[in-house]
Amino acid sequence: MYYPSAFKVVPYGLVSLERLLPFPGEVLVEPGQRVEPMDVVGRAHIPSQVRILHVAQRLSVAEEDLQKYLLKGPGERVEQGEVIAVAGRRPFRRLYRAPAEGRIVNEAYGRLLLELSPSTYELRAYLKGVITQVISSRGVVIETSGAMMEGAWAIGGDAFGVLKILGQAPGGRLVPEAIDMGYHGAIVVAESWATKEGLGKAEEIGVRGVILGSLPSSLVGFVPSLSFPVMIMEGFGEIPISRPLFSLFRQHAGREACMASGIPHRLRLLRPQVIIPFLRGEEAPRGEGPTFKEGALVRLVREPYLGKVGYVASLPPQKRKVEWGVEVEGVEVDLEEGERVFVPLANLELLEGSSL
């Protein structure tokens, strides 16, 4: 039988993380090199506002002759008002002044391309581990031993910090009264969902990241304005983190963790990840492929069972009817609450990681 989507959870094993520059740049490490979370592993130039300066036209000189009149060329910085090209002789000299401070990027056809506030992006490892692969001019793959959980959705980039479970949260929610300065610099895990005010307070306090069970979709437009990444483990709405995942978070509270939001892709669902590096004293096993069989742990990802977890009770060979009449392939699942339900294959995810 065809197995459903697998949702990766590694309680302990070898896990790897791809760290990529937002733009092609320079990779500063070698395969085999050990890295610490705050090590810079790559660097890239970030494009900023640009202006096309039609200098030759303004000076009334031929486009192909512009270089003869330039005082500053590609690669050089200029100040606002600085003369960057001169044509003609006194008293009929014509000057071209830089309209803004910046760096000249390129010159062609009598034009200059001026970049207004060039900056450099530094890619940090965010993970203690070993570089296993260098992706030419784009980034690295870092491998470590520890725990890994895939999230359902995330936004806001990557983060590194100490994992702290929100202690006094009413109903497990991230609300203003649940969070205080003790969470400054931490990756905060709230069992359930967050309010806008709660996230605002987290911003004031200066958290490095927030992990939630879910998020009301009405806050999706607000979240990108925060300075830290937000990851949800289950889906949109008001759903708590499923039992096996939350117990893993609890187990590792106080350890350093890395949140990676992943790169959005139109037709391939690349999930965000939380990685918690640690050593258990034994050699970390490599993950095996998922096994979809009776007894497998699954979580349900669509109404009316969204957010519930259970075990596969049977794999019926025949299609079955859903509530509105169509026949689909599915399985019977024993929910942790005790109920046995039929679920279309498309609506469940295999929780990869059997020791949960």
Place this chain on the structure above:
Amino acid sequence: MGLESFVTADLGSITTRVTLIDQVAGEYRLVAHGSAPTTLSPPWEDISLGFLEAIGKMETVAQRRLLAQGRLITPEGGDGSGIDGFVATTSAMEPLRLVVAGMMGPWSLRSALRAAHSTYTLVEGAFTVDELRLSSGEGLLDFLRLLKEGSLDAILISGGAEGGPTLPLVEMAKDLALLCASGEMRPHLIFAGNEEARALVAEVLEGVVDLEMASNLLPRLGEESLAGAQELLEKLIGGKIALIPGIGSVERCSLAPIQPTARALGWAIRYLAQEYQLKVLGVDIGGGSVGLFSARDDRYFSALTSDVGLGYGLDRLLAEIGVEQILRWLPFDLEGARDRIFNKAFRPRTFPQSREDLFLEQAVARELMAWALERTGERALAPVDLIVATGGLLSHLSDPRQVALILLDGLQPTGISSLALDEFSLLPQLGALAMAEPLAAAQVLARDTLLNLGTVIAPLGVAKEGEIALRFKMVYSEGGAIEGEVSYGSLEVIPLPFGQRATLELRPTQSFDVGLGRKGRGATTEVEGGAVGLIIDARGRPLFLPRERATQQEKVQKWMWEVGF
């Protein structure tokens, strides 16, 4: 001896569908079909796995061996195993990321956008010459970011009627050359403007971009010619198809390169229009895109939204139209509807298990159609003879009345039209098959592809709710007649089963036009039976739904009851 048996496939963004076609009593017929989830996301990341799974299911249904060592058996063996040929289409590739530039004024940019949206593209930016020369702002930065990221596939330049000035185009080319030379990659550039400017533009851009020349999109004012640019865009999409993980092992068995689904579907819609001399509209609600395909009087037009489908990109649809626009189609309150739509967007392969979730997806499908139509710049759908629906949700529906009502609500056709459903999402597969064996495609299209839902009469006009909009008399060819009147604001379904024909006499009241261009003018027409029957949609155009939620729900429920579910 020609090719006798085929497997065709459509590798969609969510579902992979396969079909077995073979000769039965001297004619090509659909023998079996199968489907499986497309395996593009982790943990699979190989599209061929879902393809083989779908073929495996079809083997079971057809009781015929089609695979050996993970490959299709070709040619067909003496023991009946295997097939003679295989063709496929796909919509699972990443769309082309495009920047469009045009001359001053809206016309040239509009034509470039129409060419771009005829296939799988994401238009990341659109400039006119003026905007580029003002040369600052976010748009320019986005353009440069795309170049730096290496994720801009192509630039499409339109503009300049034949015989018009060439200088503005050359100046624009110089600005582009400056920008492109600053990027990390060499994008494709399709120049589809004034032909006199070609050599001058080429001189500037040669060496900075991969330049291709297409025929002028707007050779004369009011005359649009999209085909040249479309062809070059589709050629570039071929490159995107080649990047789909695992596509190579599927294509290895194929008689022809794997085609974009929209292109093949467009062929099928054009074929229907030409063969039966009809004005045809095709609507495809896919998991990652929505397509409208119009063929009438030798004119063909397609419009695709490649960033939104009934799954991927629904968050963008919500951002544009708001959740209330979708909820107005539900006959009940639904808590957390917005969250449910978001969850579908990020888990697009999930399936509506509950009735309320199904109604929500149907509501989304209505708005997707309306939105796709609006994006073509048309205020309303021009009258058509035949509307053909295809795509995941619609073909899953077990009740054809639901499909008919979704089409009526989403597209709001006027006049007299037939409705048909591509039950197995076969049309694009036949479009691809037509390139290899046109006779097979034509025969299967004629016999096994479309489920006739029935005929819809939608008079145009306004009256008070409850006033008579039209009277009708239907005389069945097998004897018997039925007559009645339909009031404004209501839907009426008159039984006319499959295979039956009838003569329909329509007598609209003085305020209504049944598509004859004059109010009150009556008509007599032949109609054919279908899964739903004859539908008289006298709800008016555009459809009006009250703002108040309870009355809105009552009205939507009434329409559902009137159609029969």
